[in-house]
Amino acid sequence: MNKFRNDIKAWLLLMSGLGTILLLMGSTFYIVVLQSFGLHNVFGEEAIFTLTHWQSVLTNDVFQRALMYSIKVSLLGAIFSIIVAYPIAMWLRKPMAGKVAIITTLRAPMLVPGLVAAFLFVNMISYHGILNETLVFLGIWDSPRTLQNDEFGWGIVILQMWKNIPFALILIGGAVNSLKSDLLDAAANLGSGPWQRFKYVVFPLSLGAVQVSFILIFIGALGDFAFYSIAGPRDTYSLARLMQMTAYQFEEWNQSAVMAMMIMLTSAFFTILISIIIRPLSHKKGEIK
Numbered sequence: 001m002n003k004f005r006n007d008i009k010a011w012l013l014l015m016s017g018l019g020t021i022l023l024l025m026g027s028t029f030y031i032v033v034l035q036s037f038g039l040h041n042v043f044g045e046e047a048i049f050t051l052t053h054w055q056s057v058l059t060n061d062v063f064q065r066a067l068m069y070s071i072k073v074s075l076l077g078a079i080f081s082i083i084v085a086y087p088i089a090m091w092l093r094k095p096m097a098g099k100v101a102i103i104t105t106l107r108a109p110m111l112v113p114g115l116v117a118a119f120l121f122v123n124m125i126s127y128h129g130i131l132n133e134t135l136v137f138l139g140i141w142d143s144p145r146t147l148q149n150d151e152f153g154w155g156i157v158i159l160q161m162w163k164n165i166p167f168a169l170i171l172i173g174g175a176v177n178s179l180k181s182d183l184l185d186a187a188a189n190l191g192s193g194p195w196q197r198f199k200y201v202v203f204p205l206s207l208g209a210v211q212v213s214f215i216l217i218f219i220g221a222l223g224d225f226a227f228y229s230i231a232g233p234r235d236t237y238s239l240a241r242l243m244q245m246t247a248y249q250f251e252e253w254n255q256s257a258v259m260a261m262m263i264m265l266t267s268a269f270f271t272i273l274i275s276i277i278i279r280p281l282s283h284k285k286g287e288i289k
Helices: 002-036 052-058 061-092 099-106 114-125 130-137 154-177 181-189 194-205 207-222 226-231 239-248 253-281
Strands: none
Touching (some): 052 061, 052 253, 114 226, 154 207, 194 207
16 A cells, blocks of 8 residues: 555656646647647648648658758768767866857857857858858969858758857766876876777767767757758758648648657657667777787
């Protein structure tokens, strides 16, 4: 009887947080799922279960290009953000003068909204922007060149890096700083160089932070709207931009719900995939050569 009462108390304590997630936050998710299958309609049409909206979206060439483009740019943004954050985290691990000021400066992009950052970036790379004018002035280019809205999406990758490197630096830097100096000193005494210490000690022990950084950056980049709308290519939409256009310009709310589901499913798929890839690396065994 006492065990039953304790279980009831535990569930009642969980209801304050669990109820908020399931009822308030989850309600929008439930509606999107119903909309994608035609069971909820914005304009009051008859609710009938159908897979027509899914078939229409998944077979659409525009959607397929948007999906591949968003995945490509999000993956590159996450990978490069982590690659750049690692050496900075290792560098900041050492005691130095002005360390607090350096860290504060590196975290400044986190305080700039994405839309503002996109406009700043456009002013930098536009036809008569700062970069073009500087290169022409130095004689490197004879005339300005078109750098804005590039087809591949390097501009978006750069913006994602600029925005997410400080975030990755917080997580990876915390993991790197938690490593005891005695561990690295012991590896050095055994004859390992800087690269061996990073490969066999630092990297495996900080992979948890890498995994979290990669997943959160990828999910944020996949659903980003501001960067793609301002600096993205004109012939290819991002998933978020295409979803917004489908709902508000074409008033195809059911198809827009399918796109929202695809963003969530893609995020879940890559979350699982990244976890599967990274988990074995954190238990890598071998001799230090």
